[in-house]
Amino acid sequence: MTVAWHVCRYCDEPIPDPDDAVLVAHVAGNSGPGWNIWAHRAHAELVEPDPVAVRILARVLITQALRS
Numbered sequence: 001m002t003v004a005w006h007v008c009r010y011c012d013e014p015i016p017d018p019d020d021a022v023l024v025a026h027v028a029g030n031s032g033p034g035w036n037i038w039a040h041r042a043h044a045e046l047v048e049p050d051p052v053a054v055r056i057l058a059r060v061l062i063t064q065a066l067r068s
């Protein structure tokens, strides 16, 4: 039986200890439930948000601000 380890978003290394895995984000899927993003406890604060999502959100906020 194989055990699926989480992979750290920051360093791309597997996280063998479940107590060391921190859930840092959830990515919504287009045609499914999406998936969770994990990081080592020491790396959790170093994971940066998805730049594409941040850019899209910034455009929406700028457009809303210019219309009001």
Ligand SMILES: [Zn+2]
Residues within 6 Å of the ligand: 008, 009, 010, 011, 012, 013, 039, 040, 043
């Ligand atoms: Zn890590």
